[in-house]
Amino acid sequence: MAVKPIAIIAVFAIAVGGFVLATQWDDGPQAQQARSGTRPVAQQDAPLVNIVMPDDLGAMAQIGAxxxxxxxxxxxxxxxxxxxxxxxxxxxxxxxxxxHGDGAFHLAVQNGVRAHHWRFGDMPPQTGLTRAEVDAIVAFVRQVQTENGIN
Known part of the structure; x- marks a missing residue:
């Protein structure tokens, strides 16, 4: 019994489609809905994650915040x-x-970042921040990350 070419094409298309869907970055339903425009305007600025803030930020992290x-x-x-x-x-x-080590934050501020993990577009370089200010921002982010189990 001969396999019909249309059957081979259909199986190939299903396999490729499943692979593409399985390998695309899932940045969550909120971000996907925001991109599609299906969310109400009032929710466009909704946070993407829920976090717990530390009870006390260190001195450097307070400046960074x-x-x-x-x-x-x-x-x-x-x-x-x-x-x-x-x-x-x-x-x-x-x-x-x-x-993403601490240096990655400094490079992101200095050079910008091409979109690679998320679908928000490229981040342009940020001007007007000193190295000490970026160090403080990193201290803040790291302390909040630690509080939320990201080490």
């Missing part, structure tokens, strides 16, 4: 929880120190 919330929160959300349609959460396992 102020700088972060003044300069980075417009995209990454207050306390780095991300913003639908704007930027990813930094309190996320993707940004754990073993994957």
């Amino acid at each position: 102020r700088v972060f919330n003044a300069t980075c929160a417009s995209c990454h959300g207050e306390n780095a929880v991300g913003r639908n349609g704007a930027g990813p959460p930094l309190i996320h396992k993707i940004y754990e120190p073993s994957h």
Whole structure:
């Protein structure tokens, strides 16, 4: 019995489609809905992750929190929880120190970042931040990450 070419094509198409779906980054239903425009406008700025803030931030992290919330929160959300349609959460396992070390934050600020983990588009270089301010931001992000089990 001969296999019909249309059957081979159909099986191939199903296999390829399943592979593509299985390998695409899943950045969560909230971000997917925001991109598709199906969420109400009031929820567009909803945080992408729920976090627990530390009871006490260290001195450097306190400075970092102020700088972060003044300069980075417009995209990454207050306390780095991300913003639908704007930027990813930094309190996320993707940004754990073993994957994105402290130097990666400095390079991101200095050079910008091509989109690779999320679908928010490229991050442009950020001007006006000193190395000490970025160090403080990193201290803040790392302390909040630790509080949320990201080490």
